Amino acid sequence: MSELTLTVMRLGFLAVLWLFVIVAVQVIRSDLFGTRVTQRGSRRGGDTRQQRAQQAAPPQQRQQSGGRRADRGRRGAPTKLVVSEGSLSGTTVALQGQTISLGRAHDSTIVLDDDYASSRHARIYPDRDGQWIVEDLGSTNGTYLDRTRLTAPTPIPLGAPIRIGKTVIELRK
């Protein structure tokens, strides 16, 4: 083998190796930007900042979410559930017509690690019109929508805090 061929192969191999790393980073990058980062920490300030950011969303993004709303057949339907306070704060779950169970049980959709939560505490589900409903499942310490303790399945207004122990959950667009 000539010296030149070996040098070309040596540098070629390094180039291919780095190309792999770069491709992998690109895949990770698309994964990172696919999720919206929610503000943690200061609650009030964080929330208003986020709402402002949502209002200032680029028109292209608004158009896309408009298209999705048309899919749903409802304007202003929430698209995600956000845990805004408690040990799980920052967690989001996309709402896709599935029932979301909340509680300490391991198989809940959102496993609450909260001393005041029961193992099957509450569930959130869409009714036939696509309105999201929260229902307390006979929990010990209760589920609160805004300030009122739930006694029956109740529709959830957008952005209203659902409080379970130290955890606060909101539905957002």
Add this chain to the structure above:
Amino acid sequence: MSAISPMPNTTNTTISTAGPPSRRNTELALLAFAVLIPCFAYMNVGLAMDGEMPSGMLGYGIGLGLLAGVGHLVVRKFAKYADPILLPMATLLNGIGLVLIWRLDQSPRLQASKVYAPAATNQLLFSAMGIALFIAVLIVIKDHRVLQRYTYISMVVALGLLIAPMFFPAKFGARIWITIPGIGGIQPGEFAKIVLAVFFAGYLMVKRDALALASRRFMGLYLPRGRDLGPILTVWGFSILVLVFETDLGTSLLFFGMFVVMLYVATERTSWIVFGLLMSAAGAVGVASFETHVQQRVQAWLDPMGEFLKSKQGLAGHSEQSMQALWAFGSGGVFGTGWGQGHSDLIGFAANSDFILATVGEELGLAGIMAILLVYGLIVERGVRTALAARDPFGKLLATGLAGAFAIQVFVVAGGVMGLIPLTGMTMPFMAQGGSSVIANWALVAVLIKISDTARRPAPAPAPSPDAEMTQVVRP
């Protein structure tokens, strides 16, 4: 959601399917890339050393491709929404490791040596067993949360795995092997790492409130109560025992480090890190003061050249390997000597196990070793990302623990070979020669893939409830 769709920049809205994309095709493309790179390396070694294409190339390439393909199909079937990066990264490292070992097998200097045995074929067999365990974990564990039931059983199993090597004779100064007649040696510590992560995750999930909340504030640090120091003291004492009786700094550091990482993540208290660092420093210094094997390692770290000269004079108890590894890195330079053209085989019998990174450093240079370390870093990053995405505290802690253990292991081995810390008897995950290491690390990646699948999987469609049917009858 819309941003995850393949073309986020186009203005026309693409109607996405109900769930997030599974990214399985991305994984397949990366996997094909990850199989081709080792094939290229293999060809490169053959051309550089013998001037012709290596004869076993087709079989080798097909073997690696087959293993990766089977792994991919099982992920497609049993963990559809798993992270797309983990499997290709692990395959790439395993493939490059196989080429490195095969390359060292070709060295005439090592072939002439009596203590060195060719290992490439065995390593391919171990990789196949690793993939088999990977598949078994993916199929058997339907949901990682069932592992939570086995918290205390896994503690007992992990202790058993850690204690077992004490009853077997030491190899190369460290007692980390179980020898089974007819089958060979097993390094149980590699498996204990996974089982112990399950125990720590289950235990800390239950106890973390007590450990996080009951504390006094002193000089900006939260001091835990005396009785809450119990668990960390137990794990510390145990890792010291491992250090004393098995004289293995690496395993001991790995377990204690993993516990401190998980304790910090579970409680969000910096004070645990401070305590952990102080305790491990105190333990290491204390043990090093009377354990000769550890003293030798520290001596070789502080003065590699002196050890090299003493070893060349034929004095027993000195090792020339540390200095040889540093020379290998130095002669590699920025772009390396090229595959098959280095002299890392001078290191001797440990060239393909503990010191495999020295061959990477010499033949691929700084550019190559940085790429390899980045690949390790990306695996750890995906593990931590999985922990962030997981919706249950147990899964979060387990993923963090496994990623942390992987990171500590890479740091301890790479740091040891490069002379940053004293050398320990651990293996570079996926690359170094050794069956237990490859098999256990495939299992580790399988658990991470399973957690990431659960974290990214969209919730199942709502079951038709009888109430809904009733309403339909009443309302026209």
